Structures are given as structure tokens and as C-alpha cells.
Amino acid sequence: MASIRPDDFTFLQQMLKTRSGLVVTPDKAYLLESRLTPIARSFGHTDLSALVTQLRGGRDERLAKAVVDAMTTNESSFFRDGRPFEQFRAHVLPSLVKARSGQRALRVWSAACSSGQEAYSIAMCLLENKAAWNGFQINILGTDLSTEILDRARDGKFSQFEVQRGLPIQMLVKYFEQAGDRWQVRRDIRSMVQWREFNLLDSLTALGSFDIVFCRNVLIYFDQSTKRRVLEAIARQMPEDGYLFLGGAETVLGITDRFQPVDGLRGIYQLAMGKGARPAAGPRSGRTAAPAAAAPSSAASVGGRPLAQAGAPGGRPLGGTGPAGSTSAGGRFGKAATTGTGAQPAASGLSRPSGTGALSRYANLKTKR
Ligand SMILES: C[S@@+](CC[C@H](N)C(=O)[O-])C[C@H]1O[C@@H](n2cnc3c(N)ncnc32)[C@H](O)[C@@H]1O
Secondary structure, eight states, rough: OOOOHHHHHHHHHHHHHHHHOOOOOGGGGHHHHHHHHHHHHTTOOOSHHHHHHHHHTTOOOHHHHHHHHHHHHHOOTTTTHHHHHIIIIIHHHHHHHTTTTTOEEEEEEEEEEETTTTHHHHHHHHHGGGGGTTTTTEEEEEEEEEEEHHHHHHHEEEEEHHHHHHHHOOHHHEOOOOOOOOEOOOOHHHEEEEEEOOOTTSOOOOGOOOOOOEESGGGSSSSSHHHHHHHHHHTTTTTTOOEEOOOOOOOOOTTTTTEEOOOOOEEEEEETTTOOOOOOOSSSSOSSSOOOOOOOSSSTTTTSOOOOOOOOSOOOOOOOOOOSSSSSGGGGGHHHHHSSSSSOOOSSSOOOOOOSSSOOOOOOOOOOO
């Protein structure tokens, strides 16, 4: 263990586990030191011991929150891992659009959304495939434990480095505008996502029900029982034909039997039959991957309805009208729109894409915030 005192380490370890689920093993004690020493200084302490003494007093919620925030890993990128968004476009979206032909509404949750790339990727993917969900209200909610990171997500400003990770250049041109030396997600795209500070260890009931949950690259920081607790809480907020997306290093297998993998899709799960799943409101989708999407031919109500709140208790409506790209900017994330089966011209001031050539991908370098 590094030079942090053993009892201080144990206190911080316990506090982080209780407050956020984060497990810090003794071999990661150096992380406590490197990330918390600046926090200690900013709260007027000379060392970590003094910080822990103040935390033990238990009266400074601001400090406790700063400590948890500092220990979270906010690593994220646009269209992270690629495949989940391809599967979203090609299978999950068409399957649920078919199943919800009655109520014509879907709710998507980016749980542990970090600085927002995941939720914005979902929004862009939807816009690139607008013809596939014409007339639907789709609500996207992004939540995270960290106030600071959520502020960044809401702001939608990204560095050159961040937009070079996973974001096709055509989408950068189409959905972002330059803000000084940064790139900001256009206002109408930002208005498609609602943001809310939320701890996955808290009761999920107030969030309402979600048809699609992206809970990616956060369970890896939890121990088995916390993973189970969070996954089973998510299961209770999903209809039986909902879809759960996990990160590449995450699984439900050996953790809970409430979910089962969807045949043919990687990293995507649905509620296991006979495990207390609530019935879906529409016709039930299959347990296997739906065939790749063909965009619906009718465009009667394209662009006529805002992306709006679809059933979250106490939620407010979203203000933005999803612009319909007439040409896909996103290569493999936008195939449905390129089929030319009803996509409408941009409806809210978005510029047309400047080109539809091959994806321009840049080096996928790692950052550590
Ligand atoms: C590595 S990022 C993942 C971001 C995104 N989902 C992705 O896959 O790119 C993990 C995020 O989980 C958040 N987090 C950690 N513990 C959490 C908790 N108990 N409740 C909600 N968010 C949490 C962190 O603040 C961090 O932003």
C-alpha cells in the first residue's frame, strides 16, 4: 500500500463503496492518493489524513461528494465500441418500433452517462435513422452520479481530442458547431436529451420505465452483490421486451438470472422469461435479434412531433424537434436513412452534411480525466 495510513484507507474504501458502489482494492491505494490530494488541498488541508478526519466528522456533504466525484472514472467516447450502436440501429430500434406501433413512444436511458457522449451518440443515431421511427416520441435520459460531469454533458462541449474518438467526421460537421477551441453539440441535439444527477444505488422507481437501457462501463467498478443489486433494480424498470446494453467487459452471467443474452446480439440482454417480467404494452418482440431495419415507407408524420417526454413521472417535456437528416452522415450508424425510404429534410436548422464519404476515424487514444 502507498503511504496513506491503513485506517484512512479503510475508511475511504468503505465510504466509496457505500456511497457509489466503487470498489478500491489495496493495490489501488495510489489512486486514492493521486486523486484525493488535490481535493484535500482545495479544502484547505495539507494531507489526506486531515481530509479523512474532516470526513469522519460526517458534517461536510460537499467534501464527501467531491471525494466520490474525484474517484469516479469518466472515460467515455462517441459511439464507444461501435457495435452496440450498430445493433441499436439495425435490431433494437426496429424491433421496439414494431412492438410499440400502438403507443408510438420509447424511452431510452443512458445510465452512468459520464460527459454525455453515449447519450449524444444515441441521439445522433436516432436522427440518422429518423425514417425508422417516424411519428414516435423518443425520450432520452442521461444520468450520472457526478454533478461536475453532468454539467459537462449538459453543456455538450468537447475538445478536439474527444471528437476525434469514435465520431465520424460527417457527424461532427452535421451535429456540432465550433465554440472557441472546442466543439459544441448543436442546441437542437442537446435538447433531445434530459440530464439528471442520479446514483445507481438509489431507488430507480422515480425514474419511470425504460424500453432501452445503456448501462455501460460502470458495473465493472462494482463488486458482485452491487452489480446484482443494480441489474435487478434496472430489470424492475423495464418492460419484458426492453433491451439492456452492457459494456464490452460486462455481463449478467453468473450475477443475476433476471436477464438473458439476446441470441445473435453481443452485449445486449432482455428480461428472462418467467422472472417476474412485466408484460410489454405492445406485441412482444422475439428473443432473438430482429432482422436488420428497413425504414418504413410512410412518412406522413415525419418531423411533426417533438422528441418528448414519454411517461416519466414528474418529467418535463423535451423542447427539441428532432431534425431529420435527409442523408446519412454516419456510415454504419446511419444506414436506414441512406436507403431513401422517407427521411425528411432537416427540420430545425441543422446544416446538411457536407459529404457522405467513408467514415473518418481517428486514433482511439485513451484519456484519463
Ligand atoms: C467509465 S464511465 C462510463 C460512461 C459511458 N457509459 C460509457 O460507456 O462510455 C462511468 C461513469 O459511471 C459513473 N458512476 C460511477 N458510480 C456511479 C453510481 N453509483 N451511480 C451513477 N453513476 C455512477 C461515473 O461518474 C462515470 O461517469
